[in-house]
Amino acid sequence: xxxxxxxxxxxxxxxxxxxxxxxxxxxxxxxxxxxxxxxxxxxxxxxxxxxxxxxxxxxxxxxxxxxxxxxxxxxxxxxxxxxxxxxxxxxxxxxxxxxxxxxxxxxxxxxxxxxxxxxxxxxxxxxxxxxxxxxxxxxxxxxxxxxxxxxxxxxxxxxxxxxxxxxxxxxxxxxxxxxxxxxxxxxxxxxxxxxxxxxxxxxxxxxxxxxxxxxxxxxxxxxxxxxxxxxxxxxxxxxxxxxxxxxxxxxxxxxxx
Numbered sequence: 001x002x003x004x005x006x007x008x009x010x011x012x013x014x015x016x017x018x019x020x021x022x023x024x025x026x027x028x029x030x031x032x033x034x035x036x037x038x039x040x041x042x043x044x045x046x047x048x049x050x051x052x053x054x055x056x057x058x059x060x061x062x063x064x065x066x067x068x069x070x071x072x073x074x075x076x077x078x079x080x081x082x083x084x085x086x087x088x089x090x091x092x093x094x095x096x097x098x099x100x101x102x103x104x105x106x107x108x109x110x111x112x113x114x115x116x117x118x119x120x121x122x123x124x125x126x127x128x129x130x131x132x133x134x135x136x137x138x139x140x141x142x143x144x145x146x147x148x149x150x151x152x153x154x155x156x157x158x159x160x161x162x163x164x165x166x167x168x169x170x171x172x173x174x175x176x177x178x179x180x181x182x183x184x185x186x187x188x189x190x191x192x193x194x195x196x197x198x199x200x201x202x203x204x205x206x207x208x209x210x211x212x213x214x215x216x217x218x219x220x221x222x223x224x225x226x227x228x229x230x231x232x233x234x235x236x237x238x239x240x241x242x243x244x245x246x247x248x249x250x251x252x253x254x255x256x257x
Contacts, residue, residue: 003030004122007050009041010034010084011059015107019054026115037061038068045076052118057085057092065092067209069099080121082129091147093130095207098150103129148189153207155182160199160211 006029010016013036020031032048035041038061045053053072055062062068065083072081082103083096093104102121105114109131117129148156151172158168165183169176183195190205192198202208 001028003028004052004118005030005032005048005050006052006054006118007032007041007044007048008034008054009036009038009059010054010056011036012056022111023115023118029115029118042071042075045072045079049076050079051122052080052082054082054084057083058087064206064209066095066099066206069096069101073100082117082121092206094147095153095205097128098153101128103131105129105131148186148202148207152182152186152189153202155179156186156198156202157208157211159183159195160202160208162211 006023008016008020008023008031010019016034016036020034023029024031032050033044035044037059041053041055041059044050055068055072057065069081072079080102081100082105083101084105084107086107096104103117105117109117113131120127120129154172155168158171163171165176165179169179172179183198186198186202187193190198190201192201199208199211203210
């Protein structure tokens with residue numbers, strides 16, 4: 001049987017090399033590469049086609065773990081991603097689980113437990129291993145820390161991009177009334193009073209990536225400039241129109257339904 005191909009991504013060189021050496025002692029494991037940041041990780045995933053990625057959640061370039069996981073899943077849909085961390089964060093776990101991670105492990109996990117988890121995720125099935133301390137699970141949830149479902153995450157992400165309820169409904173092929181219901185649930189879970197506040201909180205909690213606004217067709221930024229009467233043709237040709245950047249949402253506004 002072919003060995004399980006493992007890529008280790010961690011910016012701590014001693015820990016990364018020790019982990020690689022430890023896993024290489026297993027007869028059915030092969031550590032095919034190591035990476036020190038997200039950019040290098042993406043390149044090695046494409047180049048080496050590993051079965052399992054052990055990803056340090058605090059490594060450079062991983063400021064927004066959900067975005068990193070999405071990128072990895074798009075690059076290698078069959079990749080089993082096991083996240084390693086020194087910090088317990090149940091909210092982050094619940095934000096990442098819908099994205100397809102196969103494990104969230106504390107770095108104090110034993111060699112036997114880690115090796116067993118690697119084998120389990122390669123054996124088929126949909127089992128997900130989560131290792132959190134009892135203290136973190138018992139800790140009270142911060143205000144506004146409600147966890148969104150996968151669909152609610154999609155809705156707030158599109159709302160943060162400036163789409164109306166109607167356009168979100170068309171994009172997701174659902175009824176506009178369903179979008180409104182999702183928005184009410186989002187407001188409640190995030191303790192938000194508006195779409196802007198909900199988007200801000202979702203970004204702060206790592207549930208969605210910071211939105212990049214694109215000017216709509218027919219908007220002021222997208223319309224052609226009408227020359228002033230008597231404006232020379234050379235001046236019109238020299239003008240270069242650039243999209244008007246939209247600042248990220250801040251502050252509170254009245255809810256839009």
